[in-house]
Amino acid sequence: MSFLDAARYRLRALFRPGAADREREEEFALHNSLAEADHAHATGDTSDAPHAARRDFGNVTYMKEETRWTGPMRWLDPIGQDVRYGWRALRRSPVFLIVAVLSLGIGTGANAVIFGAIHSLVLTKVGVPNADELRILLNAPDGVLRAFFSPSEEVALRAARGGELASFRAQRVRGAEVNGVPLADPVVDAVDGPFFKVLDVRAAAGRLFDESESRDGVPIAVVSHRFATAHFVTPAAAIGKTVKIDGAPFTIIGVTRPEYEGLSFGASYTMAVPATALAAGRARDNRGPGTFLVTRMRRDSAQVRASLEAVFNACCANGELAGGATSGNRRLGFLDISHGVNEGKKVDVRARYSNPLLALMAGVAVLLLIACTNVGNLLMARATARSREIAVRLSLGASRGRLVRQLFVEALLLAGCGGLAGLLLALWGSALLSRNLPVGMENLGPFLTLRMGAPVLWFTAAVAFACALVFGVVPALRATRRGVAAGLRDDRGARRTPRIERGIVALQVGLALVLMSSAGLLVATLKHLAESVGGSNPETLLVVQLDARGTPHSDTALHLAVPTLKARFEAIPGVQSVAESYVVPLIYGGLPTNVLDLAGFEQLDDAQAEVAAFPVSPGYFATLGVNVIAGRDFNERDVIGTQRVVVISENLAQQFFPGRNPVGEVIGFRGAGRGLQIVGVVGDAKQTDLRSPAPRTVYLASAQATDFGDRAVFAVRTTADPTIVIPAARAAILAELPRIGIRHLHPMSDLLSITVARERTMAVLSIAFGLLAVLLAAIGLYGVMAFQVSARTREIGVRMALGASQTQVIRMVLGQALALVAIGVAVGVPLAFVGARSLRALLYGVTPFDPLPLAIGAAVLVAVGTIASLVPSRSAARVDPLIAIRAD
């Protein structure tokens, strides 16, 4: 165990250097006094004893040094000294310390927040062993995520997979309680089959239920570690307790290990229960969308895949889908869910935000780089100021390596402080951010909340170290390069702003330009998106959506109340017109589609002929501000019993009736016969997603519709701010349908801003980053110019003595500053194009090579650069030639 003894000894020396020193002193003192005693004893003379002993002993200090500086770990000792020395040196200039730590802190903090979000959103996998093997089964006609399997299909597939296939459905449950306390919408996984065996999840306490228990519907539950510790303190204490779902008790038989948080992406599971044990209503739900068949694909995947496909094709490929819709050409597909299953019908958060987050990551990295270069410039200026100190230390025999290390340790200290400050800022900032997300981005909240785990800490440490490398090494090497003689002589004439500092400033300007032009592109994207919605003036449009589901009002009651409600809305002062529809524009999901059937296009397959189709009332187009291009709007005579009429969108007309007037033509939907006469063509309007082109749309007359649905939508055009109308509108609704669900009662502009929330956030953040970058670059430029002016005081004095005017001096300094900016812009333009190309996926309505944002960015940089160098140039102009020339 010699290495253990050795290691223990070294660690002790490392962590308690003071103690080791004291012990050494004590040991030497003992040695001395024993030697003195012996000496006295031998000579019989006590007077000279201490001196004699010390003579024997030799140079105590030298010896202590000798005993310390031996062994292979000796390099660690002086580093401790370097740290102490560096800290003292930094503390002596608090302003520098604060500025550097703060700018580094902001930089690293922003990096930590974005990295944390990327980590939890993109990199984190499901907490089961070999998560990469997990697959859910799809029956995908065209790669669309559809995973509905009927019970019989599930049985067949499970038999084919032989105990390796389970089903689960994650649902938020209202009315669950534990210890008599209601739970806030816990996520309950209703599972069937050998779920835990397939997942290979282990219990932290108790046991997990198996296939037979889930088949028999035993009322038992397995809960998450988080839930168990939150409600029962320890996992073991949860065993045997009861949770209630819909009033029915479930006995907790096990707690999963902490790393397993369920299969749903972005929502930790609370408990898992056998699907068959749930109340009948929920059990029926378990056949609907959101129920997934999960299995593992190991090395035998090709075989497994083939056998499952064979079974599926034999039993089910042409069967009926749950819900009664016919299904053509269903094929079995497999989806990798190593990162979790996206919850139900919700927006795919990962797909939606991973690109923007990566772009933001690049942005904050550039920002940090600028901050680093600034600190590097500051350090270099400091090193110049300390050149005499460094020269003295060199002349006293310090090796260059030692000095470089000393300076690098200072840089590391700075970076370390910056990293710590960054972590604090990140904790605070991410909490602030996730609580104040704009409407429409709330589902990003859980991912933005920073989890201070090993990945984030390692990342931050790595970033801080990289920062120190970036801004610490070059100044340290440079500071120690000058010879002793030159440093001590400190001749002012030799001091010129070194090329490297000017290069750094130019680079900063270039990087700032990249961020500025990216911000410009994102702002342009936001603007184009907001303008791209069909219709006009969203500021004076109120959208109302009523929902009869889950209320005492029947669908019919809602439908019957629509005309009365419409009349009530129209009577509200400030309302211009009211139209009724079926679809809330710009709300994800739920756009009804149908397959167009018309003469000459029978050969198109279903997907190619799929169009949006929904009923609207007369006045809908006028109210929304959609232009009628040809024909007419619906009117009061388009009712049941008359010719069924439709209005089509312009893009539909262009595709199916190229070069002719479609008004009067007859179309239909496949399976329903033709018999719909086109009476009008209207402009295109976006419905669900601003980025996709406006859907080809067939508008049906609402008075001719036979299927009313459980929801009703009104578009209310107001003369002024629609929020004024909202209370009256609410009162009208409640007077008519007291317990109806009001899904939407918003100005259209609010819906619009929800839709572009992501883009707006990106734009705002990128502008903030861009401005910060410009500010940092300006500070850098100011520093270099101020230094240059002060270093060239004598030269400027000579110039003025020879007749240069103040204006000429100002022009000279400004010219040099602007030359730096120009070089920076020249460097920045290609970089900006590279950056813009990688942003391409996020852009809308602008090309990555749009020169306008670049031009604006360059103009801002020139303006800010001029301002930043005004102060140094003015102080150059105020140089008094007499004083300046005499100065040295």
Next chain:
Amino acid sequence: MADLLPGTLDMLILRTLTLAEMHGYAIAQHIARVSNDALQIEKGSLYPALERLQRSGWVVSKWAQSPTGRRARYYRITASGRRALGDEVSAFKATYDAVARVLSARLKSET
């Protein structure tokens, strides 16, 4: 003390510690006494050597009361230290024999 061959001091210390745990001064005294004062270990060599031996894990130390009641650091040889001592002693013997052969050969030629 005359210059020792490199590594000899470590060997002497290790050998001394095989007899008993002792503090630094006692080690020096013991070596001096056994060598009839021929080997006076300077403290400036002794303590760095002890430091080195501890870093190698051949020797461990602990603080304890000395017989006079003062606190003293007592050194003890470890198992690996004993192994190292064995190696060093055989290496030293080999060197010593070689040196002796060279010297005796020269002496013979001189006579």
